[in-house]
Amino acid sequence: MGLVQPIATRRSATGIPTGKLAVWWLIGSEIVIFGGVLVSYIILRHYHADWTEEAAATNVWLGGLNTFVLLTSSLFAVLAHYYMEKRNDAKKASMYLWLTVVGALTFLVVKSFEWTHEIQHGYVMTKSLFWGFYYTAAGIHGLHVIAGAVIMGIIAIQIRQGKHYNRVELIGLYWHFVDIVWIFLFPLLYIAK
Amino acid sequence: MSSAEHHHEQSIWEKYIFSVDHKVIGMQYMFTGIAMALIGGFFVYVFRMQLAFPGMSVPGFGTVNPMEYNSLVTNHGSIMIFWVAMPVLIAAFGNFLIPLMIGCDDMVFPRLNRLSYQIFLVSAIILIISFFVQGGGFGGAWTSYPPLSAKSEYNLTPWGASLWLLAVALEFVAFLIGGINFITTLMNSRAPGMKMYDIPIVCWMIVIASILFMASVGPLIAGAVMLGFDQVYSIGFFDPGKGGDPVLWQHLFWFFGHPEVYVVLLPAMGIVAEVITTFARKKLFAYKTVLFTAAATGVLSFFVWAHHQFVSGIDPRMANVFTVTTLMISVPIAEMLFVYIATLYGGSIRFTTAMLFALAFLAEFLIGGVTGIYLGASGSDIFFHDTYFVLAHFHYTFVPIAIIATFAGLYYWFPKMSGRLMNETLGKIHFWMTIIPFNFIFIPLFILGASGQHRRIYNYQNFPDLAVPELQNLRVVATVALIFMILGQIPFFYNFIVSWKKGEKADANPWKAATLEWAAPSPPPHGNFAELPNCYRGPYEYSVPGRDLDYWPQNVK
Amino acid sequence: MSEHVDHGPGFYVKTWGILLVLFAISVIGPIAEIRWLTLITAFGVAVVKAYFVAARFMHLDIEKRYINYMFATMLLMMLLFWGGIVADIGAHRGSNWVRIAPSQVQAPGSLSQPKVNAMKVEQSDETTSEEPTIESEGH
Structure with missing residues (x-):
């Protein structure tokens, strides 16, 4: 497995480290993916005034709780970056990364309660196109949360082994993006009824 | 190490x-x-x-x-x-x-x-x-419109x-x-x-293409997820009976689908640029122009997509907008073709197989491009939409892109990839047996399209107006030409496979080109260069006055 | 790495505090049940929150400018996409058409009266899909 890192990876003609540049482009591509779903949703939601009835069933308190959880987890992520980069403290950084992961898991647990409740009351994907969008948009977002949490855990372990310190910032950037998507999903799915 | x-x-x-x-x-x-x-x-x-x-x-x-x-x-x-x-x-x-x-x-x-x-x-x-x-x-x-696809x-x-x-x-x-x-x-x-x-321009083009791809594919990925749910669970994103809209899919698809054609066009033009500069022994006529018009084409390509939907029931006011933008986009591309022709002008042309394919790209793509004008204008598109005219247009663009430019690139970089040269005679046979039949396939299709032959029909004998002998003969001509074109690929495959192992050995720079890949051995080992090169000048310094050699490699001080 | 910035942890905690305040506003806004107020508090706040996360947590305020331009371009693409399709997908009627879903049509012979082949499709809908009744020479 021992891949010798190519010299190419260490060069930086732009001044931005390679890994970070890649994450910026990754986020750019994700903006248009989520954008596609959300623009379609916004237009159809506006068109279908009768979806207000369906939308009334979303739980703004659980949605709000999840918003709080993600905002706080973003704080933990940036603190992890601070401790890694400014204080060179892998132990503290790792702790904050794990706290972020806890935030992610909390988000998923809350969401699973929310969705279970909704499904049991008959608000399933096939009930109305509103719910189709609801589950699709939140579902794609949820997959990104899961992926982010997994990678974050791996990085938290790696920095305790003394390697890949730069990745703390990178996963943090990804995580903040996931947070920003939710910042827009929350009003779209829960508040704008 | x-x-x-x-x-x-x-x-x-x-x-x-x-x-x-x-x-x-x-x-x-x-x-x-x-x-x-x-x-x-x-x-x-x-x-x-x-x-x-x-x-x-x-x-x-x-x-x-x-x-x-x-x-x-x-x-x-x-x-x-x-x-x-x-x-x-x-x-x-x-x-x-x-x-x-x-x-x-x-x-x-x-x-x-x-x-x-x-x-x-x-x-x-x-x-x-x-x-x-x-x-x-x-x-x-391939456009997978619902409800058929859903x-x-x-x-x-x-x-x-x-x-x-x-x-x-x-x-x-x-x-x-x-x-x-x-x-x-x-x-x-x-x-x-x-x-x-x-x-080098080809690197720019591939990267610009990647950026275009990245910016345009998002909505279609979203659409694919939605279509998948429609297929499996009948959610109804594109089903009007459930509150969705099939035209939404069309927009999601073509918002990507149009930039996509420039995603493949730009690398092809990049390959052609490399080949013609080397075999005309001339600098690219206007490097910055090519670069900025490529970027402009990329940007403009995002504003033209609904020209695929003129007859789908889109708002006619939008159709006006998209007609204008579609006609505008032919300008930067024409600019690039002019630059390439200007690059050839006064050059010391060497007709290797790669160069022949590159020149053919310019000629054939030109035909493809101008026939697009008829389709970009919404008025004429009402007649031409979904006919073989469209098909002939996009094959006159796609085949140069995907096949002709690819062959130009393969013949050009084969020595670098394999360390050997391909046989030029077989290459020329391959060239003519590709290009001539290609035109005999698609010119009949233009005529058929203008005669009203619509696409995606399995048997035109069911349509009395289209089953007339004149038109059926054209279909036969196209098919026979296709057979010749397919047979014409045999010399290529034979050449490629045999030359890989037994071709005449090539040194690092058989074409005497100036870009950096020719400074590495043929084929390059793991790690590419014994010592990573520095770069001292632009990529196309050919026929520089006052120098002995007619090329000045980028890595030579 | 994000260079010459020496924000201590307090800076980030303060930003988090601002985010929570904004979040509270967005939740309280709808309670008044005034539509325009709800929209401003919900979406306006979302934009401001996103700004704070992007600028301060992602350090985009000190990142190279062209990265910000790249993101702005992606967002503009989405705006372009919205603009290009809203007249079709978002409108109930155009200058010459009205959009009614087939399921909403009450009377036959009205606007969306089924044309001949639509009827055929409906009938073949009822046959099972094991026998594709495509008589190729039929139409």
Whole structure:
């Protein structure tokens, strides 16, 4: 497995480290993916005034709780970056990364309660196109949360082994993006009824 | 050096199957793309035989029933665009050339590179599997409009439709990942001294194409997820009965679909630029113009998409807008063609096979481009939409892009990839047996389209106006020309395979070109350069006055 | 790495505090049940929150400018996409058409009266899909 890192990876003609540049482009591509779903949703939601009835069933308190959880987890992520980069403290950084992961898991647990409740009351994907969008948009977002949490855990372990310190910032950037998507999903799915 | 030891210990698995070396991965993409082209080519042979000789058993396939016909045309289109043009032009040439041309030892993320190929390979396998499942391969056209594509009671290929969609989605993911690699590598890993305007045009084009792809594919990925849910759970994103809208799919598809054609065009133009500068011994006439018009084309390509939907019931006010923008986009591309012609003017032209293909690209693409004007104007498009005129137009653009430019690139860089030269005589036979039949296939199709022959019909004998002998003869001409064109590829394959092992040995720079890849050995070893080069000048310093040699390599002080 | 910035942890905690305040506003806004107020508090606040996360947590305020331009371009693409399709997908009527879903049509012979082939499709809908009744020479 021992891949010798190519010299190419260490060069930086732009001044931005390679890994970070890649994450910026990754986020750019994700903006248009989520954008596609959300623009379609916004237009159809506006068109279908009768979806207000369906939308009334979303739980703004659980949605709000999840918003709080993600905002706080973003704080933990940036603190992890601070401790890694400014204080060179892998132990503290790792702790904050794990706290972020806890935030992610909390988000998923809350969401699973929310969705279970909704499904049991008959608000399933096939009930109305509103719910189709609801589950699709939140579902794609949820997959990104899961992926982010997994990678974050791996990085938290790696920095305790003394390697890949730069990745703390990178996963943090990804995580903040996931947070920003939710910042827009929350009003779209829960508040704008 | 630990990398050298590592190299010695490498098994066949590590060296060729699970390699992380950009050159090997590039070749993997190349060979997969060529294999898929054979499949796509076989499909076109079958359905063109059906069109020319309806109802007769096609040698090598049997009789073609209507459902099979739909599957053949759908998968021909999908394969040629997603599994041939994109992997060969972007992933194969991009992977092989970019690190070499910017003077570094690999892509910045070698393992991600390998992963993107693996995902791509899985997507190709899934597509092939879709041909063998119950119901057969998807037959709803490469554009996959719902409700045909969403409801299995309409398309009659429940498994095929979903597998096709999955294959396309995975291919998109593979190219998103690969694109990040290319963009980051070009931005960051250039040789010391290589400024922005010293980068060879083909590298710029591949990276701009990757950026265009990245910016445009998002909505379609979203749409693919929605269509998948429609197929499996009948959610109704595109079903008016459930509150959705089929035109939404069209917009999601074409918002990507139009930039996509420039995603494949730009790398092809980049390859042509490299070939013509080398074999005209002349600088590119206006490097910055080419670069900025390529970028402008890319930007403008986002504003034209609904010209595919003029007759779909879009708002006519939008149709006005899209007509204007579509006609505008022909300007930057024409500009690039003018620059290429100006590059040739006064040059010392050497007609190698690569150069012949590059010149043919210019001539054939020109025809494709001007016929697009008729389609971009919404008035005339009302007549031409969904006729063979459209088909002939896009083959006059796509075949130069995916086939002619690819051959130009293959003949040009074959010595670098293999360390040997291809046979020029066989190359010229291949060239003429490709180009001449190509025109005999598609000029009849322009005429057929203008006569009202609509697309995606399995047997024109059912339409009295179109079944007349004059038109049927044209169909036969096109099919016979296709057979010749297919036979004409035999010299190429023979040449390629035999020359790889037994061709005349090539040194590092057989064409006396100036760009950095020619400074590496042929073929380059792992790590590419014994000593990574510096860059001292632009990429096309040919025939510089006052110098002995007619080329001045970028890495020579 | 994000260079010459020496924000201590307090800076980030303060930003988090601002985010929570904004979040509270967005939740309280709808209670008044005034539509325009809800929209401003919900979406306006979302934009401001996103700004704070992007600028301060992602350090985009000190990142190279062209990265910000790249993101702005992606967002503009989405705006372009919205603009290009809203006249079609978002409108109930155009200058010459009205959009009614087939399921909403009450009387036959009205606007969306089924044309001949639509009827055929409906009928073949009822046959099972094991026998594709495509008489190729039929139409």
